[in-house]
Amino acid sequence: MDKKNALRAGAVAAGTTLMMLLMTSPALALTRDDGDDPAPKLSVMETLGLYVAAPIALFLLIAGLVMVGDKSKDRQPKPQKQG
Secondary structure, eight states: OHHHHHHHHHHHHHHHHHHHHHHHGGGGOOSOOTTOOOOOOOOHHHHHIIIIIHHHHHHHHHHHHHHHHTOOSSOOOOOOOOO
C-alpha cells in the first residue's frame, strides 16, 4: 500500500514539474513583446548591493531598533532554579 502511494506521489510531482516547465517556456523566449521596456542592466556590485547588502542592512537596522526598544528596566530577571 505504501509503495502505491509513493508511486502516485512521484507521478503527481513529475507531472506537475513537467507542466510547469512546459508553461514557462514562453517566458524564456527571445522575442520582445509590444510595450516591453527593459531597464538598463545592473553591474555585479549594484546587484550585490541590492540583493545582499540592502536586506542585511535592513535586518540589522530592524534588529537594532527592537533591541533598543526592549531595554526596559522594570523587568526583574527570572530566579534561577536550585537543585
